[in-house]
Amino acid sequence: MSGRLFFYAAALAALLTVPYWIHGDYYVNVSSQILFYAIFAMGLNIIAGYGGLVSLGHAGLFGIAAYSTGYVLQAGFGHPLAILTALVLGLASMAVYAVLSLRTTGIGFIMITLALGEIIWGLCYRWISITGGDNGINLHGRPHPFGLSVDSPTAFYYATLAVFVAALASVALFVRSPLGAALMGTRDQPRRMNALGFHVWAIRFWACMFSGLLTAIAGILFVYYTQFISPQAVDLTSSAEVLLMVIAGGAGTLFGPIVGAALVVTVKSVVSGFIERWNMLLGAIFVTIVILMPEGLVPGTARLWRLGVRKFGGAGKPAVTGAEP
Amino acid sequence: MSALSVSGLSKAFGGLQVTRNVDLDVQPGERRLIIGPNGAGKTTLFNLITGELSPDSGSVTLFGEDITRVPSRRRPHMGMARTYQIITLFPHDTIIHNVSLALLGLSPLRWNPLIEMKRQAHIATHGHEALERVGLAHIAERPLSQTSYGERRRVEIAMALAQNPKVLLLDEPFAGLSIDERRDVHELLLAIPRDVTMVMIEHNMDVALEFAERITLLHFGEVIVEGSRAEVVADPRTREVYLGH
Numbered sequence: 001m002s003g004r005l006f007f008y009a010a011a012l013a014a015l016l017t018v019p020y021w022i023h024g025d026y027y028v029n030v031s032s033q034i035l036f037y038a039i040f041a042m043g044l045n046i047i048a049g050y051g052g053l054v055s056l057g058h059a060g061l062f063g064i065a066a067y068s069t070g071y072v073l074q075a076g077f078g079h080p081l082a083i084l085t086a087l088v089l090g091l092a093s094m095a096v097y098a099v100l101s102l103r104t105t106g107i108g109f110i111m112i113t114l115a116l117g118e119i120i121w122g123l124c125y126r127w128i129s130i131t132g133g134d135n136g137i138n139l140h141g142r143p144h145p146f147g148l149s150v151d152s153p154t155a156f157y158y159a160t161l162a163v164f165v166a167a168l169a170s171v172a173l174f175v176r177s178p179l180g181a182a183l184m185g186t187r188d189q190p191r192r193m194n195a196l197g198f199h200v201w202a203i204r205f206w207a208c209m210f211s212g213l214l215t216a217i218a219g220i221l222f223v224y225y226t227q228f229i230s231p232q233a234v235d236l237t238s239s240a241e242v243l244l245m246v247i248a249g250g251a252g253t254l255f256g257p258i259v260g261a262a263l264v265v266t267v268k269s270v271v272s273g274f275i276e277r278w279n280m281l282l283g284a285i286f287v288t289i290v291i292l293m294p295e296g297l298v299p300g301t302a303r304l305w306r307l308g309v310r311k312f313g314g315a316g317k318p319a320v321t322g323a324e325p
Numbered sequence: 326m327s328a329l330s331v332s333g334l335s336k337a338f339g340g341l342q343v344t345r346n347v348d349l350d351v352q353p354g355e356r357r358l359i360i361g362p363n364g365a366g367k368t369t370l371f372n373l374i375t376g377e378l379s380p381d382s383g384s385v386t387l388f389g390e391d392i393t394r395v396p397s398r399r400r401p402h403m404g405m406a407r408t409y410q411i412i413t414l415f416p417h418d419t420i421i422h423n424v425s426l427a428l429l430g431l432s433p434l435r436w437n438p439l440i441e442m443k444r445q446a447h448i449a450t451h452g453h454e455a456l457e458r459v460g461l462a463h464i465a466e467r468p469l470s471q472t473s474y475g476e477r478r479r480v481e482i483a484m485a486l487a488q489n490p491k492v493l494l495l496d497e498p499f500a501g502l503s504i505d506e507r508r509d510v511h512e513l514l515l516a517i518p519r520d521v522t523m524v525m526i527e528h529n530m531d532v533a534l535e536f537a538e539r540i541t542l543l544h545f546g547e548v549i550v551e552g553s554r555a556e557v558v559a560d561p562r563t564r565e566v567y568l569g570h
Contacts, residue, residue, distance in 0.1 A: 178429050178445070179438040185415060185426050192413045195375060196430035196484070197401035210438075 036221035041245040041257030043214030049252035052187030057117025063234030065090040065219030070137035079143035094212025124231040136230030250296025328522040334383035354519040358537030366546035404491030408481040421465040424452040427484035455487035475506035495525040
């Protein structure tokens with residue numbers, strides 16, 4: 001257990017010192033991107049990983065939060081109202097998503113969320129008086145939480161990190177809680193859960209709302225980071241990309257989506273500078289992960305690690321904790 | 326007042342009438358056995374009683390209260406628990422977690438996202454008690470994937486018992502068990518106190534007959550014979566329908 005604590009402390013220390021050991025604003029900005037995409041992926045992971053409900057329309061929710069922030073700011077109101085509106089509209093859209101798509105599970109759920117995501121993309125693209133159409137909405141400036149400026153890349157990184165740590169802590173709390181256990185139960189045996197007295201639909205609905213909250217927060221951070229929102233951020237590719245983060249890192253694990261976000265964002269923004277066909281590289285990486293670690297990078301690495309300890313560690317420590325009588 | 330009462334219950338899947346005007350009256354504390362050949366509609370009858378299927382007509386009453394329109398998820402809260410013929414457990418979790426979910430299902434804590442499940446002492450205590458009753462407390466922390474079929478059958482029963490039901494519906498609790506395991510489960514069921522009313526579907530006649538006080542024989546969704554153990558066994562229709570000659 002102390003090994004795990006050490007790992008958390010080391011990871012937090014590494015994240016806190018990023019601007020000191022990574023040189024250049026560009027890479028600090030990439031780190032910020034990794035963090036808010038990780039929040040987005042953690043949000044999707046709540047329902048896709050822990051709830052078994054795969055959504056291909058989450059970029060729509062992400063976009064609604066981002067557009068709401070942009071629209072309210074453009075209309076001349078302040079940051080608090082913009083953020084509040086984004087959260088409220090993000091959650092309201094999630095509720096509509098949930099009510100419509102929770103009528104089914106599996107492929108039906110995927111298709112309905114995909115359709116809803118496309119409707120939102122269509123609105124962003126065509127409802128020009130609100131969204132600016134293809135030109136999108138430009139922002140001017142970032143908020144000043146507690147009077148602190150987050151205009152510089154380093155300051156924005158720390159603000160994002162604070163939100164990220166809070167999001168991660170809330171997810172960690174949730175998956176250990178009774179409601180989290182109930183959600184995983186509805187993923188594995190929905191019929192049994194119902195027969196045990198659980199309200200399967202309501203459990204899934206609240207999981208969707210939590211997912212929607214994290215997604216909206218990620219959308220707000222995104223629009224403040226890029227200072228711009230256009231339909232491109234809302235399209236199907238974006239939904240698929242965040243799902244890829246979840247699956248590549250390890251669906252239904254706490255750290256999987258974070259590793260997945262780091263992988264995808266790094267390939268997209270850093271490697272693409274050196275390799276023109278970075279999309280192909282990302283595809284190749286994904287195929288490799290699926291072949292070697294179909295469960296995702298985090299659980300896959302853990303499995304290989306245990307295998308290595310058992311083979312070469314020599315301590316004779318059993319890999320599984322099934323205590324014999 | 327009967328513990329469980331079913332009257333005029335019918336259900337059809339398309340043109341196939343699987344339950345025909347079934348009446349059933351189970352007294353508090355009774356041990357009732359439901360028998361019938363494959364496809365007689367025994368499990369369907371259970372699904373109608375628990376509300377997993379809704380009947381086309383007829384009613385289900387639990388301790389005098391009409392529950393025909395009560396959603397199936399509410400029924401455990403009213404004192405009804407069941408086991409499944411096809412084992413329906415949580416394969417990625419430990420035995421104690423499976424039983425904890427059964428306890429959580431009836432607890433208001435199930436909506437709580439802010440506390441740690443593992444630290445809920447009363448759930449852990451009651452879970453271990455339920456496992457004690459089925460003789461699995463010593464392997465409570467074992468992942469379900471590493472348990473035998475017989476142990477899983479007992480986990481099914483432990484989950485039902487953990488909910489402290491007034492009416493317990495057992496769907497073929499001996500299915501697929503070895504002779505030794507069958508005897509263990511049989512003793513376990515005999516040890517359940519009389520404040521629990523039990524209805525059991527079972528094919529295995531040697532253990533089941535010993536358990537039952539009254540027997541209902543279903544055939545093509547219909548109640549053919551009902552009566553005490555001796556009456557039903559002696560009835561020529563039982564021989565004809567169930568024993569096949």
